[in-house]
Amino acid sequence: METEVFHEQSNEEEEELEQNEEEEELEQDEELGITFSRRHTDENLFSSCHGFHLSADLCVKLIQENMVNRQWEKAASLLGSYFQTIEDRSTTKRMRATEVIWRLGSEILLNHPDSTPDEVSFFHETMKNIGVKKYLQMSLEQVYFLLCNGQTDEAYRILSAAGSWRFGKLSMSQDKLFKLIQAYRALLDHRSWLDRMSAMSQNETDYASQSSGAQDICSYLRQASVAFEEITKIPGVWDPFILRYVELLESSEQTQKAEEVLTNYAYNSKNPSNPNAHVYLYEFMKRNGAPGEKLIEVLNVLYILVPSHKLMLKFSKLLAKSDSEEHHRRALKVLFDLLDFSGWKQDVKAWSYLSKRLKQTLCSDRKAWVSELWEPRSSWWPVYHFKKVHVKKDFRNCATLAIKKASVAGMLQGPACTYFSQVYRFVTEEQMTELNCMKKFLKKHKCGKYR
Structure with missing residues (x-):
């Protein structure tokens, strides 16, 4: 009889302990400032399948289904259950779970009817501490969100913090991401440069302010140029950075350097095929009075890549103006192809x-x-x-x-x-x-x- 009473008390204590743990987990979720609560989650979700990992996979599938159906409240509730996977003993599975939570959680928060910008930012900060190996990627996503919401100063602060972030050998293996972080910060430096230039042109400040403004302009110009140059050394598609870099070079009368940058961007075999690169080179050459033969040479590559491009009308016209009979023939072919x-x-x-x-x-x-x-x-x-x-x-x-x-x-x-x-x-x-x-x-x- 005493044994039965003892067992009953033990069960009650266990139930009370589980309830307290559940409440603590709920409080932790609420502290995150997000709606990933477990209150509406199926209690048997993680015991209905054979094994914890199968249950976790099922949970992800259910979250995805709710996201597809735009049922953001249900998706958030289910994601609360998936948080348990962060405690997995396997480092690999724990890292994967962190990334899943980050990616799904970001999407849910961006679409959830009750989420606020502060909650999204707090979620990003929290996930950066949990998923340290994805720190730079998470920082970039946070920056995109802040920029879309007009929080330029906060975005610059995040980029500066990410640029100085170091985590042992891991930081050494992420050199490209560091350069990308610097390039995005350069975009904001470019914007500040434009703002200072605009203020200086209005001549509404005294001599001391103008002198300080000129120093700021040079500083922003130098910082942005260095970062843009670094990112262009990495093979890839860098259209926004290339355009701003060329604008900075042209403003400082480095026309030859700007042409070299655009030419390398268009013709470097290490870069992916990118029609825009040839468009930028053509527009630059036209802007700087390049002869027709050079323009034809650039547009000919674009014609091979995208025969339906709107510049093909201009290409046909340039070919028709040429003295070459072969060019006249090609001018007709370009129009037929178009x-x-x-x-x-x-x-x-x-x-x-x-x-x-x-x-x-x-x-x-x-x-x-x-x-x-x-x-x-x-x-x-x-x-x-x-x-x-x-x-x-x-x-x-x-x-x-x-x-x-x-x-x-x-x-x-x-x-x-x-x-x-x-x-x-x-x-x-x-x-x-x-x-x-x-x-x-x-x-x-x-x-x-x-x-």
Whole structure:
């Protein structure tokens, strides 16, 4: 009998102890300033599967399902249960659990209807202490959040702290991340540089303030330039940093250095293929009065990478202005390639350029060029561009578009083609005169007969 009473008391004590532990865990969650409570969590979640790790995996799946269904309160409640995995004996599993909590928790907090910016920041700070091996990545994510919320000064403070963070051998293996941290801090230095420049240009300060402001400008310029230069040494896509770096170099009249930076960024084989790099180089060269041949050289690479890029109209125009006959031929090909893409089907400029280039090509007796480009398209362009139903739609969008397309259709298929003949039903008297002139041109040059 005494033994039974003893067991009953032990069970009661154990239950009370478990309840106290549960309350302590709940208080810890509430101290985090987040809604990851365990109050609405299934008590048997971690005992329903065979083994703790299987239960943890199930918990993650349930969290993900709730996130997909935008049930953020449930996801937060379940994540509270997953916090137990931080106590796993396996270092590898403990590290993985920390990263899972960080990534899922960040997403939940950013979408939870009751979360506040202070809670998000506190969560990031807490996770940085728990998941020290992901300290720099967590710092960067925190910085993105702060910048999106206009907290520039706090973002700069976090970047400065991350830049001076050291953790034994681990910090040595994260050199690239340190340089990325420095580069983001350089972006904020660049912003401060712009603000100081703007204030100086208004001439509203006294001489002492202007002198101090000039020193600040030089300091921000130097700090940002050094960080930007370091990040460009690492293979990768660094568009925002490259643009700011070039702006700083140009402002300090280091034009040659800026061109070297952009050229290396575009043509360095270690960097991933990046069409933007060639766009930046082209814009820089154009801004600084580079000759047409250099511009053509840059745009030619862009054409190979992205034949549908909006700069292809400019590329075709530059080729047409060249003295090279091969360039004239390529100018026509660029326009055909451009109009292969659906995004250009309704573009008036593209059809106007093609109409003009075709007319010049036929006038210079280069029918072979047209034949070479039209033959592989003759089976699908008529359906793609020149169906009867397209005429009414094109006129509704823009009469000029329909007229230019009609001239192209006529030069490629002859005056009897569907599109050209149907356009007559919608034109005005003035437009009729233009079409009649085009019809005479088509007959004179025997358009549509290239063999």
